[in-house]
Amino acid sequence: MKPTYDTAVRDQVRQRMSPPNRESVAEIARSTGITTQTLYNWRSQWQKQGQLVPATTKPPEQWSALDKLAAVIQAAGLSGPDLGAFCRERGLYPKQLARWRQAAEDANGPSAPSMADQRELQRKNQELIRQNRRLQRELEKKEKALSEAATLLMLSKKARSAVATGRGTMIPPEDRSQLMELFREGLKEGASATAIADLIGICSRTLRRWGIAFQTHGFSQDRRKGSPRNVAHRFTPEERQRLIHIVNDPRFADLTPAQIVAILAEERIYVGSESTIYRIMRQEGLLNHRGRTRLPREPREVPVLEATGIHQVLAWDITLLPGPVKGQFYYLYMVMDVWSRRILGAEVHEHECSELASAFFDRVCRDEGISKETAAVLHSDNGAPMRSFTLAAKMAELGVSLSFSRPRVSNDNAYAESWFRTMKYHQSYPLRRFRDLLSVKAWVDGFVEWYNAEHRHSGIKYVTPNQRHYGQADAICAIRQQTYEEARQRHPQRWSRPPRNWLQPQVVSINHPRPQKPVAA
Structure with missing residues (x-):
């Protein structure tokens, strides 16, 4: 016989399916003994009546269209506190x-284009983008070649009197200085270092080494590695050969120089110090890494940065945003003011490269008024665009110092990583993918505007980044502090401890150094 259920049981089931409970049909069936088919029939009837019964633990964005429509209908006549x-x-x-x-x-508007039309439009768009990129690359190559040819033609006239005489020849200091001037002038005009070096007849690495040597100690002497020097206490060839013979002896073939010196000292034999043995072994190619141990590496220093105002410490990073096709991503470039948490700039591109990063920071620094007088520090991880020479040159031109995280330590760039988490877990972030580049740019612009102007940040006492960046946070927090003090004076018995501290943090740091404990005597 088919069981019957009264109205009370149905109402109880409907409450369990509705928010905030949102129990699934399977859970209700296990606890009540009612069949799942009966529960689904009831749920279908309630949905047709316009009631909100999602009956699922999934987030609201994954509800069915009927449940979303029911929620919209129920909230249609609400506003203000009732809607909240x-x-x-x-x-x-x-x-x-x-x-x-x-x-x-x-949904009641004009019908959207079919999937076939969308794929055709996307294919044509991708083809136009590829053609545009190809033409841009060809144009850039031609412009660079013309500029380099003009520069080399100008340098060839000046370099006739100061051309190198050949490989291995010691060039006088005066000629070196003249060649270095030509080298710097060519680089400034846009010619490549390799082309200038070929014109002069000297390797580009040699020219760079000359520039470093001239800035430190000049060209007063031959400081090339391996150049002859007079050393009074140099080993004679016989002593050197004897030391090599001892090191290669079967008795000492498996031992280190420190062990060899100790054993020889027991036998009342002295052939040289440990450092001398190491140096000669290195010169003879006998000092190579052996064994299964890993080559020693120097640990990188922990970056420690502090900011007491805006534009002092900036943090930036790049994250991936899902594109319309699996495996396709868009790249979000973001830079943040660490002190105020304000997003100074955010751009979305189809690929990741140092040229885009350089242009991005050029626009950000120009808009924010960051210059050499600001003495800003830009912190990032060790990605390819962050470590590129193009970005380093642009930052040097803008007067911005660079700081990098330790390898595989994401906490060193915690401010940027935390912002990415806030963005990707926001309720407006798409559950699956962005449709195209224009849609992701529009969404990012809207989110950055909301974050800067409306988001109450917990790290800066729940004021917005714009309020802290433009100097309004202290006045707001003073009002909050006064409100708490007055509430405590009205009802002191309700306060067992001092009121909440609403003062703004004055110093924001990356890896604040820990105080060292004094060593007991």
């Missing part, structure tokens, strides 16, 4: 309801 209470009781956001309402209105 409705959303909190059902685990929703007002902005989610607004998006669902807009989607329902758009």
Whole structure:
């Protein structure tokens, strides 16, 4: 006989399916003994009546279209505090309801193009993008070749009187200085170091080494590695050969120089110090890494940066945003002011490279007024664009110092990583993928505007980044502090400890150094 259920049982089941409980049909069936088919029939009837019964533990963005429509219908006549209470009781956001309402209105508009039309448009768009990139690369190559040819023609006239005489020849200091001037002039005009070196007849590495040597100690003597020097206490060839013979002796073939010196000293034999043995073994190619141990590496210093105001310490990074096709991603470039948490710039591109990063920071520094007088420090991880020579040259031109995280230590760039987490877990972030580049750019621009102007940041006492960046945070926190003090004076018995501290943090640091404990005597 088919069981019958009264109204009370149905109401109880409907409450369990509805927010904020949102129990699934399987869970209700296990606890009540009612068949799943009966529960699904009840749920279908309630949905047709316009009631909100998602019956799922999935987030609201993954509800069915009927449930979203029911939520929009139920909230249609609400506003102000009533709408806020409705959303909190059902685990929703007002902005989610607004998006669902807009989607329902758009569904009655003109029909969207078919999937085949969309794929054809996307294919044509990709083809135009590839043609544009190819033409841009060809144009850049031709412009660079013309500029380099003009520069080399100008340098060839000046370099006739100061051309190198050949490989291995010691060039006089006066000729070196003249060649270095030509080398710097050519680089400044846009010619490549290799082309200038070929014109002069000297390796480009030699020219760079000359520039370093001239800035430190000049060209007063031959400081090339391996150049002859007079050393009074140099080993004679016989002593050197004797030391090599001892090191290669079967008795000492497996021992280190320190062990060899100790054993020989027991036998009352002295052939040289440990450092001398190491130096001669290195010169003879006998000092190579042996065994299964890993080559020693010097640990990188922990970056320690402190900011007491805006534009002192900046943090930047690049993250991936999912594209319309699996395996395709867009790249979000972001730079943040660490002291105020304000996003100074955010751009989305189709690929990751140092040229885009350089142009990005050129625009950000120009818009924010960051110059050499600002003495800003830019902190990042060790990605390819961050470590590129192009970006380093642009930052040197803008007067911005560079700081890098330790390898495989994401906490060194915690401010940027935390912002990415806030962005990707925001309720407006797409559950699956972005449609195209324009849609992801529009979404990122809207999110950055919301983050800077509306987001209450916990790290800066729940003021917005714009309020702290433009000097309004201290006045706001003073009002909060005064409010708490007055509340404590009205009801002192309700306060068992001092009121909350609303003062703004004055110093923001990356890896603040820990105080060292004094060593007991």
